[in-house]
Amino acid sequence: MVFNRIAVLAVSKPLVFKAEQSMASELPTDRTSYRRASTRKGDIVFVVNPKGANGRTGKEWKKLVPYLRSRLDGVYNICESFTSGPSHAIDITREAIREGADGVIAVGGDGTLHEVVNGFFWGGKPVAAEDQEATHTTALGLIPLGTGSDFARTFGWKNDPHDAIERIVKGQKSRIDVGVINGESGEPHYFINVADIHLSAKAGYYASQYKRFGNLCYVIGALRGFVGHKNQDLRIKVNGGEWEIFPQVTALCIGNAKFFGGGMKITPNADPCSGDFEVVILQDFKWYDFILKLHKLYQGTHLAEKNVHSRSVKTIEVEEITGGGSIYVQSDGEHLGFLPRKFCVLPAAIEMLC
Numbered sequence: 082m083v084f085n086r087i088a089v090l091a092v093s094k095p096l097v098f099k100a101e102q103s104m105a106s107e108l109p110t111d112r113t114s115y116r117r118a119s120t121r122k123g124d125i126v127f128v129v130n131p132k133g134a135n136g137r138t139g140k141e142w143k144k145l146v147p148y149l150r151s152r153l154d155g156v157y158n159i160c161e162s163f164t165s166g167p168s169h170a171i172d173i174t175r176e177a178i179r180e181g182a183d184g185v186i187a188v189g190g191d192g193t194l195h196e197v198v199n200g201f202f203w204g205g206k207p208v209a210a211e212d213q214e215a216t217h218t219t220a221l222g223l224i225p226l227g228t229g230s231d232f233a234r235t236f237g238w239k240n241d242p243h244d245a246i247e248r249i250v251k252g253q254k255s256r257i258d259v260g261v262i263n264g265e266s267g268e269p270h271y272f273i274n275v276a277d278i279h280l281s282a283k284a285g286y287y288a289s290q291y292k293r294f295g296n297l298c299y300v301i302g303a304l305r306g307f308v309g310h311k312n313q314d315l316r317i318k319v320n321g322g323e324w325e326i327f328p329q330v331t332a333l334c335i336g337n338a339k340f341f342g343g344g345m346k347i348t349p350n351a352d353p354c355s356g357d358f359e360v361v362i363l364q365d366f367k368w369y370d371f372i373l374k375l376h377k378l379y380q381g382t383h384l385a386e387k388n389v390h391s392r393s394v395k396t397i398e399v400e401e402i403t404g405g406g407s408i409y410v411q412s413d414g415e416h417l418g419f420l421p422r423k424f425c426v427l428p429a430a431i432e433m434l435c
């Protein structure tokens with residue numbers, strides 16, 4: 082894989098912190114990545130999606146930099162790297178880990194976090210520092226500045242970047258689980274929040290086209306998702322057991338954490354430190370069920386409904402019974418393709434600043 086290089090911005094003397102100056106209105110045209118600062122104070126790499134939340138992330142980040150500098154200067158080298166487009170955060174993260182960064186912080190929404198998490202892996206294995214003598218691992222961090230920022234909700238984190246910086250300063254870490262998704266071919270794909278199938282995934286696919294409307298994008302996405310929607314019979318295999326048939330599935334959601342779709346508590350018992358996913362299957366929902374039961378989905382009280390099934394799993398395979406690969410799959414709000422897919426939990430796979 083070829084990496085191009087982007088500016089490295091470090092606060093430590095003699096290096097000059099250039100974060101404010103670099104926040105140009107134009108993005109760098111070359112796709113470049115993180116390079117380690119020369120002093121060995123410990124590097125924290127901030128992977129900033131300037132286009133997150135319809136450009137709000139870039140503006141908020143610019144305002145945040147002086148505060149960040151005041152809180153972290155003297156403790157860490159602060160390195161910032163702006164993403165130039167989709168998937169760039171993956172490359173930046175891999176390079177930062179190989180170079181021995183102490184932390185990689187996703188600055189943006191769940192999509193940016195998702196890409197940073199994918200950067201912790203390569204070729205089906207965790208990425209490691211090139212320096213064989215490195216004694217630390219790279220921790221994942223998050224400054225939630227996206228449209229939905231659903232992952233942060235599980236931890237009860239407010240959408241306040243100053244709080245997020247305090248978490249980085251405190252340096253308290255927990256190991257959290259990551260989900261891995263395998264398809265019929267290709268590289269495994271990783272997720273940290275919720276992976277979901279069918280109507281919700283189709284709605285998410287459309288919602289991503291309306292992010293300029295803020296949280297309203299999820300309503301628009303759901304309305305568009307309903308057009309032509311049909312509940313489908315699906316076959317699932319849990320923890321390597323027997324295949325089971327679930328008729329008339331509206332959506333199947335695999336939660337490593339609890340929230341998706343801009344605050345819906347879809348998998349209310351999921352816990353990213355548990356070593357298990359919570360799987361929630363909605364069956365035979367009609368459009369009016371969403372109107373009548375929407376408040377329950379937001380409160381996480383929908384599990385008591387008779388056509389909602391929930392269970393704790395370590396692996397789940399999902400297939401269509403009939404049909405030709407038209408059932409949408411998304412992970413962490415990012416479109417991933419279509420069924421079939423296999424989802425496995427990787428317990429305690431990443432150390433997170435939380």
Ligand SMILES: Nc1ncnc2c1ncn2[C@@H]1O[C@H](COP(=O)(O)OP(=O)(O)OP(=O)(O)O)[C@@H](O)[C@H]1O
Binds near residue numbers: 192196231
């Ligand atoms: N420079 C860029 N220009 C355009 N798109 C980008 C750029 N960098 C990253 N992206 C893409 O932007 C998408 C959305 O980013 P992000 O998740 O940060 O914000 P959001 O969608 O507003 O928030 P949320 O996912 O929490 O709703 C990601 O899928 C990512 O691939």
